[in-house]
Amino acid sequence: MNIVIGSDHCGYELKAKVLSYLQSRYTVIDCGCHSTEPVDFPDIAGQVCREILEGRAERGIMFCGTGVGAAIACNKVRGIRASVCHDIYSAHQGVEHDNIQVMALGNQIVGECVAVELIEAFLHAEFSKSEEFVRRVKKLEMLENIAAGK
Numbered sequence: 001m002n003i004v005i006g007s008d009h010c011g012y013e014l015k016a017k018v019l020s021y022l023q024s025r026y027t028v029i030d031c032g033c034h035s036t037e038p039v040d041f042p043d044i045a046g047q048v049c050r051e052i053l054e055g056r057a058e059r060g061i062m063f064c065g066t067g068v069g070a071a072i073a074c075n076k077v078r079g080i081r082a083s084v085c086h087d088i089y090s091a092h093q094g095v096e097h098d099n100i101q102v103m104a105l106g107n108q109i110v111g112e113c114v115a116v117e118l119i120e121a122f123l124h125a126e127f128s129k130s131e132e133f134v135r136r137v138k139k140l141e142m143l144e145n146i147a148a149g150k
């Protein structure tokens with residue numbers, strides 16, 4: 001599986017801790033940042049989402065201080081569904097029921113071991129083809145049209 005990751009300066013530490021683990025199991029595209037120098041998370045989130053939308057990655061992981069800002073930024077990109085996932089159930093259920101493509105993690109919230117477990121739950125989950133979940137995801141896509149003025 002090809003995955004894309006990114007972080008702002010607040011999430012850099014957690015991203016750096018899990019990077020070698022990810023690279024040993026997946027093909028990883030790293031959109032930065034690459035230090036604790038301040039950077040704006042929306043810039044990195046946009047790059048992560050572009051990799052998914054253009055087909056170079058199947059899933060993405062964003063790291064920031066809490067995961068909240070990163071999830072908000074990713075959800076502003078048409079065609080992307082993202083969620084903060086700080087528990088195992090949300091990490092897999094978000095894919096299974098809502099077909100999220102991006103998981104956001106907070107460096108100030110979870111540690112390295114928990115982050116690895118969350119990432120594995122997220123990456124191994126598959127979207128349910130059950131009619132109720134397909135219907136709901138289509139309705140989410142319709143909400144993007146409202147936001148676009150259509």
